[in-house]
Amino acid sequence: MEAAAEVPSYFLCPISLEIMRDPVTLATGITYDRCSIEKWLFGDGGVGGGKGTCPVTRRQLAPAEREATPNHTLRRLIQAWSAEYLFDSVLDSPMSTSSPEEEALGVLYSLKPSQATLLRILDKNGGFLDTLASVLRRPSYRSRAYAILLLKAMTSAMSPERLMTVSSELVQEVVRVVADGVSSKAVKAALHVLCRLCPWGRNRVKAVEAGAVAVDGGERARARAREMLKANARVWKDSPCLQAHLKASYPS
Numbered sequence: 001m002e003a004a005a006e007v008p009s010y011f012l013c014p015i016s017l018e019i020m021r022d023p024v025t026l027a028t029g030i031t032y033d034r035c036s037i038e039k040w041l042f043g044d045g046g047v048g049g050g051k052g053t054c055p056v057t058r059r060q061l062a063p064a065e066r067e068a069t070p071n072h073t074l075r076r077l078i079q080a081w082s083a084e085y086l087f088d089s090v091l092d093s094p095m096s097t098s099s100p101e102e103e104a105l106g107v108l109y110s111l112k113p114s115q116a117t118l119l120r121i122l123d124k125n126g127g128f129l130d131t132l133a134s135v136l137r138r139p140s141y142r143s144r145a146y147a148i149l150l151l152k153a154m155t156s157a158m159s160p161e162r163l164m165t166v167s168s169e170l171v172q173e174v175v176r177v178v179a180d181g182v183s184s185k186a187v188k189a190a191l192h193v194l195c196r197l198c199p200w201g202r203n204r205v206k207a208v209e210a211g212a213v214a215v216d217g218g219e220r221a222r223a224r225a226r227e228m229l230k231a232n233a234r235v236w237k238d239s240p241c242l243q244a245h246l247k248a249s250y251p252s
Contacts (some may be wrong), residue, residue, distance in 0.1 A: 011078050014056050015040060019082070023075050024068035027061065028054040031071050034054035041066050048211040072115040079111045105135070115157035122154070122162070129154070129170055136173035145186040148177050155196045164201030171203060172210040179211070198231065 011071070013033035015022045017209075032040075032055070041061070042114040043050040053060050122128055132154075135147040151174070155163065177190040194212060196204040 002029050004081065006221050008081065010074070011081065012107045013037075018073070019077060021079070023071040025071045026054055026068055027065035028057045028059055030054055030056045031074060032068070034068065038070060047169060075111070079117055082108050082111055082113075103152065109149050109153075110145050110178060112155070115153075118154050118157045122158070129166060133170040133173050136170075136177065138176040141180075141182050141186075144177060144182050148174065148182070148186050148189045148193065152192050152196075155193050160200050163197055163203070166197060166203065166206075168209065171197065171206040175207065175212045195227070197230070 002156075002189075005021060011019050013023075013036050014030065015036035016034055018033070020031070020033040022033050024034045024037060025031045028036070037055075039050075040055055041052060052066070079225050092101075105166055111234045125131070129151075132147050132151050134152075138144060151170075174190050174193050178187050178194075183186060198207055
């Protein structure tokens with residue numbers, strides 16, 4: 001196994017010492033993660049108690065200087081580095097449940113990589129989707145939530161040709177996210193993924209075999225499931241999960 005890539009120091013927030021997810025720059029020229037610097041300047045919850053200084057230079061900031069400017073260039077650099085190196089920690093230990101892997105997934109998701117970046121990840125790591133399937137099998141709901149949210153973004157960027165090739169195991173884990181009710185946001189993302197996958201290749205059949213028709217959830221989840229059923233009714237009418245007296249309602 002290769003040694004883990006060293007995080008460039010300028011990717012780290014001087015306050016939290018963690019990789020910045022939303023880098024912003026103060027009038028002093030120092031860049032911080034937005035969440036950390038806003039808490040420093042304005043106090044917890046913005047209700048006062050802030051220090052009003054630049055943490056690195058210790059310079060007192062005038063009220064007008066406390067408005068931080070988004071550092072889009074640094075954000076893009078962090079995105080590119082994360083896409084190439086950060087997810088390797090998950091690839092190297094696909095069955096781990098430790099927090100560093102959750103952090104890797106969380107950072108990748110929060111950086112909101114562009115579709116071009118996501119496709120580069122796929123091109124570089126042929127087993128990327130299989131790794132996400134492995135993450136979705138973990139007991140950690142947090143890891144699974146991050147993984148399904150990344151998968152939603154990934155499938156939105158994938159071509160039909162790529163969507164046709166997803167594994168039955170991946171479809172099964174997506175269905176399990178809905179069945180387990182990982183979180184409302186994760187369930188919505190999983191249903192979005194299924195809607196994106198089902199029109200292509202044998203993915204509808206894979207979804208039926210994974211038990212998608214029998215999955216129950218909250219009202220919103222059921223509404224999305226009804227949309228999916230209507231779109232794929234002709235394929236799913238022969239599912240063993242469908243009760244006989246309901247088959248007459250399905251188109252021939």
